[in-house]
Amino acid sequence: MTLPFFGLAFAAMLGMMLVGMPIAVSMALVGIIGGIAAYGVPFMDSIAPVVWGVHNENLLTCIPLFVLLGELLLRSGIADRMYIALSAWLGRLPGGLLHTNIGSCALFAATSGSSVATAATVGTVALPSLQRRGYSMRGSLGSLAAGGTLGILIPPSVNMIVYGSLTNNSIGQLFIAGIIPGLLLTACFMLYIAISSVASGHVMREAVVPWADKFRSLVHLVPPVVVFGIVMGSLYFGIATTTESAALGVMAALAFVWHSGKMSRELLRNCFISTARVSGMILLIMTAAFVLNLAISLTGVAEQMTKWVTSLGLSATGLILVLIVFYLILGMFMDVLSMQVATIPITYPIAVAVGVDPIWFGIFIVLMCELGLITPPVGMNLFVVHGIRPDKGGIEDAIWGALPYAVIMIAFTLLLMAVPQLVTFLPSRM
Amino acid sequence: MLKEEGAPAAASAPETSVKEHIENVLAWIFGTTFIALAAVVTVETLSRKLFNISLQGADELGGYSLAVGSTIAFSLALMGRNHIRVDVFHEMLPKGLQAFLNWFSIVSLAAFGIFVAWVATKVIADTMAYGSTAQTPWATPLIWPQSVWYAGLVIFALVATGYALRATGLLATRRIDTLNHDFHPKSAKEELKEELDDLANRQAAEGAKP
Amino acid sequence: QDRIKFKAIGQPLATGLIQKNKEQPFFENFAQRTGLPIDVDYKPIDTLGVKDTEQLRVMKAGLFDIVSLRVSQNSRDEPTLLGLDLVGASPDYATGRKVANAYFSTIDERLQKQFNVKLLGVWPFGPQVLFCKKPIAKLADVKGMKVRVYDQNLAKFIEMVGGTPVPVSFADTHQSLSLGVVDCAITGPSSANSAGWPEVTTHQLPLGFQMALNGYAISLKAWNQLKPDQQAKLKTAFDGLTSEIWTYSEELFQDALNCNQGKDPCTTGKKFKLTNVAVSPADLELVRGAVTKVSLPVWAEVCDKSNADCSKKWNATVAPVLGLK
Numbered sequence: 010m011t012l013p014f015f016g017l018a019f020a021a022m023l024g025m026m027l028v029g030m031p032i033a034v035s036m037a038l039v040g041i042i043g044g045i046a047a048y049g050v051p052f053m054d055s056i057a058p059v060v061w062g063v064h065n066e067n068l069l070t071c072i073p074l075f076v077l078l079g080e081l082l083l084r085s086g087i088a089d090r091m092y093i094a095l096s097a098w099l100g101r102l103p104g105g106l107l108h109t110n111i112g113s114c115a116l117f118a119a120t121s122g123s124s125v126a127t128a129a130t131v132g133t134v135a136l137p138s139l140q141r142r143g144y145s146m147r148g149s150l151g152s153l154a155a156g157g158t159l160g161i162l163i164p165p166s167v168n169m170i171v172y173g174s175l176t177n178n179s180i181g182q183l184f185i186a187g188i189i190p191g192l193l194l195t196a197c198f199m200l201y202i203a204i205s206s207v208a209s210g211h212v213m214r215e216a217v218v219p220w221a222d223k224f225r226s227l228v229h230l231v232p233p234v235v236v237f238g239i240v241m242g243s244l245y246f247g248i249a250t251t252t253e254s255a256a257l258g259v260m261a262a263l264a265f266v267w268h269s270g271k272m273s274r275e276l277l278r279n280c281f282i283s284t285a286r287v288s289g290m291i292l293l294i295m296t297a298a299f300v301l302n303l304a305i306s307l308t309g310v311a312e313q314m315t316k317w318v319t320s321l322g323l324s325a326t327g328l329i330l331v332l333i334v335f336y337l338i339l340g341m342f343m344d345v346l347s348m349q350v351a352t353i354p355i356t357y358p359i360a361v362a363v364g365v366d367p368i369w370f371g372i373f374i375v376l377m378c379e380l381g382l383i384t385p386p387v388g389m390n391l392f393v394v395h396g397i398r399p400d401k402g403g404i405e406d407a408i409w410g411a412l413p414y415a416v417i418m419i420a421f422t423l424l425l426m427a428v429p430q431l432v433t434f435l436p437s438r439m
Numbered sequence: 440m441l442k443e444e445g446a447p448a449a450a451s452a453p454e455t456s457v458k459e460h461i462e463n464v465l466a467w468i469f470g471t472t473f474i475a476l477a478a479v480v481t482v483e484t485l486s487r488k489l490f491n492i493s494l495q496g497a498d499e500l501g502g503y504s505l506a507v508g509s510t511i512a513f514s515l516a517l518m519g520r521n522h523i524r525v526d527v528f529h530e531m532l533p534k535g536l537q538a539f540l541n542w543f544s545i546v547s548l549a550a551f552g553i554f555v556a557w558v559a560t561k562v563i564a565d566t567m568a569y570g571s572t573a574q575t576p577w578a579t580p581l582i583w584p585q586s587v588w589y590a591g592l593v594i595f596a597l598v599a600t601g602y603a604l605r606a607t608g609l610l611a612t613r614r615i616d617t618l619n620h621d622f623h624p625k626s627a628k629e630e631l632k633e634e635l636d637d638l639a640n641r642q643a644a645e646g647a648k649p
Numbered sequence: 650q651d652r653i654k655f656k657a658i659g660q661p662l663a664t665g666l667i668q669k670n671k672e673q674p675f676f677e678n679f680a681q682r683t684g685l686p687i688d689v690d691y692k693p694i695d696t697l698g699v700k701d702t703e704q705l706r707v708m709k710a711g712l713f714d715i716v717s718l719r720v721s722q723n724s725r726d727e728p729t730l731l732g733l734d735l736v737g738a739s740p741d742y743a744t745g746r747k748v749a750n751a752y753f754s755t756i757d758e759r760l761q762k763q764f765n766v767k768l769l770g771v772w773p774f775g776p777q778v779l780f781c782k783k784p785i786a787k788l789a790d791v792k793g794m795k796v797r798v799y800d801q802n803l804a805k806f807i808e809m810v811g812g813t814p815v816p817v818s819f820a821d822t823h824q825s826l827s828l829g830v831v832d833c834a835i836t837g838p839s840s841a842n843s844a845g846w847p848e849v850t851t852h853q854l855p856l857g858f859q860m861a862l863n864g865y866a867i868s869l870k871a872w873n874q875l876k877p878d879q880q881a882k883l884k885t886a887f888d889g890l891t892s893e894i895w896t897y898s899e900e901l902f903q904d905a906l907n908c909n910q911g912k913d914p915c916t917t918g919k920k921f922k923l924t925n926v927a928v929s930p931a932d933l934e935l936v937r938g939a940v941t942k943v944s945l946p947v948w949a950e951v952c953d954k955s956n957a958d959c960s961k962k963w964n965a966t967v968a969p970v971l972g973l974k
């Protein structure tokens with residue numbers, strides 16, 4: 010297959026996605042038609058073993074398990090109570106409750122596989138009190154939208170699982186690699202809030218909370234911290250594989266739900282239905298992605314692209330800079346999961362060919378997805394926080410509020426380029 | 440949820456309850472599969488670490504659970520309209536074109552479902568022909584998990600075809616508004632509404648407690 | 650002139666030096682190596698997103714012409730294959746070659762009948778040996794230890810000698826060793842070297858539990874489109890390749906064993922300081938005994954179910970070269 014023809018097929022796929030065709034169908038259709046055009050009926054017969062291979066992949070079993078884990082903590086109200094506890098601790102910092110937004114998002118991110126769930130949960134608990142206390146709406150919306158994106162950088166992360174399984178990289182290593190960048194980005198966000206708050210001239214702070222109350226509130230942080238500790242600890246110390254760590258996390262979450270007295274048929278049913286819907290959506294896209302991947306690798310498109318790009322004499326740094334622009338633009342218009350599965354089969358081999366570390370590149374892709382979540386016009390987290398704001402205002406408040414965080418994310422990506430050890434240090438010690 | 444308040448086509452209350460009933464059954468199968476898996480895997484991991492005993496096969500079980508669970512999840516995602524579609528540009532198109540795209544989306548999704556089920560038929564036929572047996576301590580005859588997996592895919596194909604036929608009926612009878620209402624891409628707003636309803640329920644329950 | 654284009658499925662990229670230095674160059678210079686007007690589009694299986702257990706099915710679908718067949722994985726669909734590599738049957742290269750020759754036509758016939766593919770050659774990754782982080786002086790010392798295994802046959806064997814088999818993926822083994830999730834692990838010494846296992850172990854026992862045999866096969870459709878003289882040339886080229894790999898594999902094996910214990914010559918790996926445990930006749934006896942005690946009966950039961958003559962054929966062809974009745 011020639012590159013122009015491939016370009017056409019890729020454009021057709023994006024076009025189908027953008028007019029609102031189901032993502033999975035757009036990808037599968039291009040894969041199947043491309044494959045059959047190149048290889049005839051045998052291509053179709055080869056799809057069968059590939060489909061079973063994807064659905065029987067124990068590695069992907071951790072997707073429903075991690076989603077279920079987040080759902081259990083969310084729907085039992087454990088995540089809601091986290092916010093109250095954190096506001097007692099972070100409220101005195103300049104910027105007040107905005108820090109609590111980021112902190113809660115980071116903490117809940119650490120257990121939930123999804124950033125939308127993170128933004129929605131924390132946002133709903135936070136926004137009414139933010140408005141009552143006179144925080145600027147832009148600042149509030151921005152911190153929530155951006156904080157929500159931490160959900161896919163701080164493990165567990167569905168996007169990392171997708172990356173790992175598409176590129177044959179260890180999901181455990183990706184998770185561990187996400188910890189330092191996740192914490193650092195959280196710190197950057199909080200630093201920005203503090204600085205901009207001081208610079209604005211009127212510094213928001215919350216009232217002093219007595220130490221006794223502070224310590225009493227810590228009990229609400231126990232479930233997320235323990236679940237995160239079990240998942241990441243078992244991974245880091247090699248006690249469990251990724252899927253096993255997810256299973257341990259689910260059992261721990263179940264125990265906390267049981268302990269909270271919220272366990273009911275109704276709760277379980279709701280958790281099961283949402284888990285099934287989310288994982289069904291992801292896994293159908295994965296199925297389509299592997300069909301498309303078969304076509305791409307058979308036709309040798311990725312190799313041609315790789316050859317072409319390397320012939321340009323691009324350095325690793327040059328390539329990443331180009332990819333930042335590429336993903337920034339693509340992320341404006343595409344759903345980030347779709348963006349990921351549609352582009353990785355092409356960009357990954359190129360990146361590896363010019364010498365980019367595969368784990369580092371995984372974290373880079375996740376950062377680009379985070380960026381996509383808060384850039385207009387298609388920015389899922391912008392929609393979410395806009396949807397829950399208690400007053401009547403335009404979407405532009407969320408967009409402007411999130412803009413500084415988008416800039417921070419890009420700067421942060423550049424930092425990771427300069428100091429790649431921030432990503433590679435922990436996994437290399439596993 | 441397919442219907443909202445003030446839906447133009449409110450004539451189908453029994454259909455809704457049938458749909459909810461199917462959803463419930465599938466959700467319980469899905470959920471208990473993964474809870475049971477999580478329990479088995481936890482026991483395996485702990486017993487390996489603490490007592491040096493390995494059940495051998497928890498990973499195999501994980502693969503089969505996914506095979507069964509994922510196909511059930513396809514149907515549930517379809518019924519909840521969760522198979523993602525980008526809705527930004529969609530909203531700008533004229534109603535007629537939107538209707539056509541909505542119809543085409545569900546028809547193509549059904550076609551994809553049928554295609555995957557058809558492809559799976561070959562997998563099943565091969566497994567039976569070769570008497571394939573997993574290369575694992577359990578030596579599981581592959582046909583056992585694969586037949587359940589296959590059933591899940593057929594259910595998905597049938598459910599999708601059902602929706603596609605309904606959309607085709609609506610298009611043929613020019614009920615454009617109903618078609619657009621029932622089959623348009625799920626917007627962030629709708630997804631959010633579900634989250635908020637659930638949150639409101641949680642907080643109401645919290646408040647109701649003494 | 651008419652050039653033929655074949656598509657080939659290769660070993661996964663990360664499988665080591667045989668793939669990198671022998672297999673890939675052979676397929677990339679196919680025309681030159683075979684003297685035939687054939688170009689091969691060579692794809693390592695992991696770049697295709699196809700699982701290695703699915704190789705035979707994908708071959709039967711007809712999209713590919715040549716496959717570097719992974720024997721253990723594909724015995725799922727064709728248990729007859731595993732007769733090549735029963736645990737304990739080939740503790741050394743010489744025996745491995747004898748088994749491969751004796752069993753070749755049995756597999757060839759079966760593959761042709763079931764999957765329309767023809768066997769072109771059989772080659773070894775090499776002996777799969779034991780690495781431990783606790784002192785051992787003989788095989789029997791693994792009693793009570795947790796041992797990383799990669800398939801059912803090996804698991805049964807480890808149980809037989811009193812160890813606890815733990816299935817761990819290759820990628821996770823280094824970490825599992827370092828943290829004590831397992832005490833010992835089994836793989837080829839060269840793979841162990843490149844994966845850094847000697848950093849987290851202390852002893853190696855160079856006794857081959859399995860030879861890790863693999864094969865090359867061609868679809869009958871591709872084979873039959875060649876003229877008889879072309880077929881002969883192709884077969885000769887593959888004979889050359891596999892015989893090269895047999896020799897290379899043995900060199901690698903010896904070299905890696907040297908590297909692991911910090912001896913010279915060591916040209917293919919990193920030097921470590923493992924204690925090399927001498928293989929005693931008793932160890933050999935124990936491994937050989939596994940054939941009749943464990944691996945043959947377990948395998949025969951599964952294999953005879955899908956291929957009625959399976960164990961009968963094995964007893965007629967392979968048993969005599971192993972000196973079994």
Ligand code: NA
Nearest residue numbers: 118160163165
């Ligand atoms: Na997360």
Ligand code: NA
Nearest residue numbers: 340341381387
């Ligand atoms: Na965006």
